[in-house]
Amino acid sequence: MPLTLKDIAKIAGVAESTVSRAINNKPGVGEETRKKILKIVEEYNFQPNKLAQGLAKKQTHILALLLPDLSNPNYPTIIKSIEEVANENGYQVVLCNTDNNPEKEKGYLELVERNQVDGAIVVGGELADRHILNLALNKNASLVLVNRLCEELTIPTVLVDSARGAYLATEHLIDQGISEIALIMGLDREFLESEKLEGYKQALTDNGIELNEKLIVQTEGSREAGYRAFLELMKKGVTPGGFFATSDLLAAGLVEAIKMGGYLIPEDFSVVGYGDSLVSSIITPPLTVVAEPLTRLGKLAARNLINLLNGKQPAEIIKVLNPSIKVRNSSTPHIKDK
Secondary structure, eight states, rough: OOOOOOHHHHHHTTTHHHHHHHTTTOOOSSSHHHHHHHHHHHHHHHHOHHHHHHHHHOOOOOEEEEEOOOOTTHHHHHHHHHHHHHEEEEEEEEEEEEEEEHHHHHHHHHHTTTTSSSEEEEESSSSSOOHHHHHHSSSOOOOESOOOSSSSSOEEEEEHHHHHHHHHHHHHHHHTOOOOOEEEEEOOSSSSHHHHHHHHHHHHHHHHHOOOOGGGGEOOOHHHHHHHHHHHHHHTOOOOOEEEEHHHHHHHHHHHHHHHHTTTTTTOOOOEOOOOOOSTTTTOOOOOOOOHHHHHHHHHHHHHHHHTTTTOOOSSSSSEOEEEEEOOOOOOSSSOOO
């Protein structure tokens, strides 16, 4: 078993408080006693319990990162950038997978309320619910939202303009002469998906194209769902000239279904995906995608939370980042709709 503060005090023949002061370089300890204690610490490779120390000070130097779905290919980049900034500032990050379950999310948020973590970054999901609202109303709680929005309160938030990203994707297909554009998306109860739906609709409106609800397929957002979405449209007799898939997983399934159906990309269908991840990078032909500044997104979120913990408000309470479109071989100019 690892040595405790009590064990060191017993070996050194001093009080536990004296050991604590010596280890933390506090005054009130004689030089000889300090050297004796530090020698024992070195000899036994004593590691102080950081969590216990933090709880005593109501500060743990631990941040909670709440994610709604660990299968999202974009999250590793966000996680890495948050951890990088946190570690540079002496914080550790604990990953909390909520599985899009409100009760699990509530349980993780209670870690902040109980001072078991110093603050939390909440990524994605639906609009902020009452659990987040209640936590935000606690002036001692430090909370930052990423790609999620709270309509009732002003909570420090960093997000990518998903509506703009969907607009760019749809407009790109329109610019190729395609007016029949299928939208393969997740459920619109999720904030980001609802924003992408609005961006898609706005691009059609701005280009004088009437919305066709039959071209919109809502799914649970998986690769399998992308595959099934293509089959569903074909069974309905709906044959668009192009597809916009709102995630890389949906795009991967969609492309697979198109190929299995004996069609060619982009000769028969142009395809645009959302998310410049490892998944989208291995799709053949190379996929045209909407790319998000994920590294910047994560770093801004971490810095905002650490600033809050240091008593500083972010320069911008709601920071919106712009996506861009990367044109590759899955989309080429069309003369007319298929």
